[in-house]
Every structure is written in structure tokens, then in C-alpha cells.
Amino acid sequence: MEKVDLLQKYRVKRFDQIHGNKESLTLLKYLIANDNLSPGILFDGDYGTCKTCGGRLTARSYFCHNTTPEQIEPCNQCPSCAFFDTIKTETGLAYNTNYIEVFCPDHYMDIKFFRKLFDRLYGCGRYRHGSDFFGSPKRINTFVVFLNEFQRTDPSTRDLFLNKLEDDPSVIFLLTASTADGAKVGRDIRDRLTTIKMNPLTLEESIYFIKEICVNEHIEWEQDGITELAEMSRGIPRKIISSLKIFTSGINLSAGNVNKFLM
Ligand SMILES: [Zn+2]
Structure with missing residues (x-):
């Protein structure tokens, strides 16, 4: 890829x-x-x-x-x-x-x-x-x-x-x-x-942004993974983008993987 x-x-x-x-x-x-x-x-x-x-x-x-x-x-x-x-x-x-x-x-x-x-x-x-x-x-x-x-x-x-x-x-x-x-x-x-x-993004805005990138980059996601990442990135767009990098390699965006790879 x-x-x-x-x-x-x-x-x-x-x-x-x-x-x-x-x-x-x-x-x-x-x-x-x-x-x-x-x-x-x-x-x-x-x-x-x-x-x-x-x-x-x-x-x-x-x-x-x-x-x-x-x-x-x-x-x-x-x-x-x-x-x-x-x-x-x-x-x-x-x-x-x-x-x-x-x-x-x-x-x-x-x-x-x-x-x-x-x-x-x-x-x-x-x-x-x-x-x-x-x-x-x-x-x-x-x-x-x-x-x-x-x-x-x-x-x-x-x-x-x-x-x-x-x-x-x-x-x-x-x-x-x-x-x-x-x-x-x-x-x-x-x-x-x-x-x-x-201001930082609200949780809702963060979730929207994460989903948008997931769709564009063909990242497989689960709802709890998106919520976990949205909470972890505290509304900072740059943090959202850089955190999603690892998931473009085919790793599923789940809560478990957010905790495993990003915490
Ligand atoms: Zn111009």
C-alpha cells in the first residue's frame, strides 16, 4: 500500500x-x-x-x-x-x-x-x-x-x-x-x-472528524474505537490525525487497539 x-x-x-x-x-x-x-x-x-x-x-x-x-x-x-x-x-x-x-x-x-x-x-x-x-x-x-x-x-x-x-x-x-x-x-x-x-473540538465534532478520515482512508472501525480515540485525543485535530496513521496499515480501529497501540 x-x-x-x-x-x-x-x-x-x-x-x-x-x-x-x-x-x-x-x-x-x-x-x-x-x-x-x-x-x-x-x-x-x-x-x-x-x-x-x-x-x-x-x-x-x-x-x-x-x-x-x-x-x-x-x-x-x-x-x-x-x-x-x-x-x-x-x-x-x-x-x-x-x-x-x-x-x-x-x-x-x-x-x-x-x-x-x-x-x-x-x-x-x-x-x-x-x-x-x-x-x-x-x-x-x-x-x-x-x-x-x-x-x-x-x-x-x-x-x-x-x-x-x-x-x-x-x-x-x-x-x-x-x-x-x-x-x-x-x-x-x-x-x-x-x-x-x-477551542478544542467537542467530543461530537471529534467523532465526526475521525469518521470522515476513516472513510477516506478505508480504515475499518468500530463505534467504541472511534469514541475511545475521540476521548483520548481531547479535541486536538493534529492528535486525531497522527493517531489514525497506524490504522491506515490495516489495523482495525477498535477500543482494544486504541488502548494497545496509542496509550
Ligand atoms: Zn489562490
Whole structure:
């Protein structure tokens, strides 16, 4: 049997591929459709609740050549969508002419990096992309900065960020922060951003998602196996997907096998 990378295969590239979080996604899609993302969005949630994919998907939709206010799902075929396909799931740094994505916990988090970044954003070095611009022509004068795990930046970086946040409406910030450490982001920053709350899937949503993958991947399942896996994965989509990998090799998804192979 051909080996399938399930995490790659079920990587979210459209809003309708995110499970659960209906109200949050309705708000997010409304903001995108109405071009109302500035100065920024804060994706707030616990580990594994699809904050990063929410941020990246927002940028994907924003720069896609084929989205319109009526149709904000990325086309996943244009040069801009192709760029977002190249970004690895747990990347530290990714950028293009008008987009930068920084994973704050690694060595890029220091204040020197952010000073340079903000100088670049607001200084005269901006907009030198010419014909290299990757996104939709309607976005050529805007810049999107995605700061992943923002709560892990140091306080001086957050002060600098606060000062810059509303300087220039053509710079849009997308932030993720874990709810547990969310207080570090600070009320003054939060008040200026729109918060999109990301929650784990409910048990019912988890069961639905597991069944969907089982059908797609021809996994034989028993109801108690699905329930067991749904409870074990605590509503974290990535955990559901990675747990199902072993069952694509022909092992039956039963409660016994979930306990035997995954506990
Ligand atoms: Zn596209």
C-alpha cells in the first residue's frame, strides 16, 4: 500500500476544512470579506487548537489571486497559494515580498530582530518588490506580519510592538497566543486587536472528524474505537490525525487497539 503522510494530506487549506469553532470562523470570515483585518487579529487558544492554521489560512485567503468579498476560500492554485504550500507546518521563519511569518520562541524572538523587522516595515526599505510581488495585485500596498506564539516574546519586544501597532493601517498583524500564557500579551495590545477564540473540538465534532478520515482512508472501525480515540485525543485535530496513521496499515480501529497501540 502506498504510504500517505496524513498530516500533510489533511493540512488545512480552506476554511471549510477546519472542524468546530463555527462562531469564531464566522467572525473571521466576515472580517476577511469586509477587508477589516487591520490592525490585526489575535488567535487565542490552547495547544493544538488550529491557531497557526487559522493565521496562515487568513494570510492565504488575503493574498490569494482569486478571492473576492463574496468568495474568500483560497483557490489553492494561484502563485500566492503555491507560496503558502511551501511553508512547513512548524517553520521558524517564512517570508515573501509582502509577508513574514515568525515563530517567536526560537532565536528570532530577540529585540534586535524585531527592531530590524519594524524598521523594514515602516522605513524606506519597503515596497521594493517590483515584479516579484507574489500576491493578488489588489494587495500590493499591504504587508502581513504573522507572529506565532507571541506570548513568548520578551516584554521589550511587546512594548515595541504596541508602539507600532497602529502606525500604519497597511500593515496587518496576525498573532497567535496560548490561552494559558495569554495574560502576557497584555490588555493594551488585546484591546487593539480582534480576538478569534479557538477551542478544542467537542467530543461530537471529534467523532465526526475521525469518521470522515476513516472513510477516506478505508480504515475499518468500530463505534467504541472511534469514541475511545475521540476521548483520548481531547479535541486536538493534529492528535486525531497522527493517531489514525497506524490504522491506515490495516489495523482495525477498535477500543482494544486504541488502548494497545496509542496509550
Ligand atoms: Zn489562490
